[in-house]
Amino acid sequence: MKNLFSPVLWSVIAVLCFTACDKDDPDIENEGELITDLRYTLTPAGGGDAVVLSFSDPDGDDGDDPIYMHGDLAANTSYAGSISMDGLEDGVALDIGAEVEEEALAHQMFFDSNVSGLNVAYADLDSGGNPLGLETTLTTGAAGSGTLTITLRHEPAKDGEGVSGGDITNAGGETDIEVVFNVNVL
Numbered sequence: 707m708k709n710l711f712s713p714v715l716w717s718v719i720a721v722l723c724f725t726a727c728d729k730d731d732p733d734i735e736n737e738g739e740l741i742t743d744l745r746y747t748l749t750p751a752g753g754g755d756a757v758v759l760s761f762s763d764p765d766g767d768d769g770d771d772p773i774y775m776h777g778d779l780a781a782n783t784s785y786a787g788s789i790s791m792d793g794l795e796d797g798v799a800l801d802i803g804a805e806v807e808e809e810a811l812a813h814q815m816f817f818d819s820n821v822s823g824l825n826v827a828y829a830d831l832d833s834g835g836n837p838l839g840l841e842t843t844l845t846t847g848a849a850g851s852g853t854l855t856i857t858l859r860h861e862p863a864k865d866g867e868g869v870s871g872g873d874i875t876n877a878g879g880e881t882d883i884e885v886v887f888n889v890n891v892l
Contacts, residue, residue: 740766741802741883743792746856748777748785748844757785759854761885764794776888779824781849787826787842789815789856791883806858807840813882814864815839816857816874821889823847824854828872836864837872851890858882 810832828837866876
C-alpha cells in the first residue's frame with residue numbers, strides 16, 4: 707500500500723498552517739488625532755464685539771451630540787476671521803491649528819455658504835503661495851440667513867482647478883473636519 711502522506715505533502719501542510727496562523731499580524735496603528743473643537747472668531751473691521759462660531763465634540767463621533775454656538779453677523783460688514791482648532795491624540799490635548807499652520811503645504815480650509823452676499827477670502831498663504839485659510843476676511847451683504855460650512859482638507863490638490871480660489875470640488879485629499887454653522891445676517 708502506498709503512503710498517501712509523502713514528505714512533499716507534509717511540507718505543503720506545514721507551510722499552510724504556519725502562514726495561516728501568523729501571530730505577528732501588525733496591530734492597527736492609532737487613527738491619528740481627533741479634532742474636538744473648532745472656533746471661527748470674526749472681528750468687525752470697524753471695531754466692536756467679535757462673533758464666535760464654535761463647534762465642540764470632546765468625545766468624538768460615537769458619543770454625545772456636538773455642541774454648536776452660532777452667531778449673528780451684521781449686514782454689509784467686513785470681518786477679520788481667525789480659526790483655531792483643538793484635539794486629542796492618545797488622550798493628550800493638541801493645538802491642531804498650530805499643527806495645521808506648521809504643515810500648511812498639506813492643508814487648506816474651505817468655506818461654503820448659501821447665505822446671499824456672504825463671502826470668505828483667504829488672508830494667509832502657505833510657503834508655496836497657496837491659500838491656507840486659518841486667517842480670512844469675511845464680508846456680508848444684505849440681511850439673510852443660511853449656513854456656512856467650514857472644511858479642513860488634508861493633502862488637497864492645491865493646483866487643482868479652482869482650489870486656490872476656495873472651490874473644494876477639485877481639491878481631493880481627505881477631510882479632517884467639516885462643520886456646518888447656522889448663520890444669520892441682520
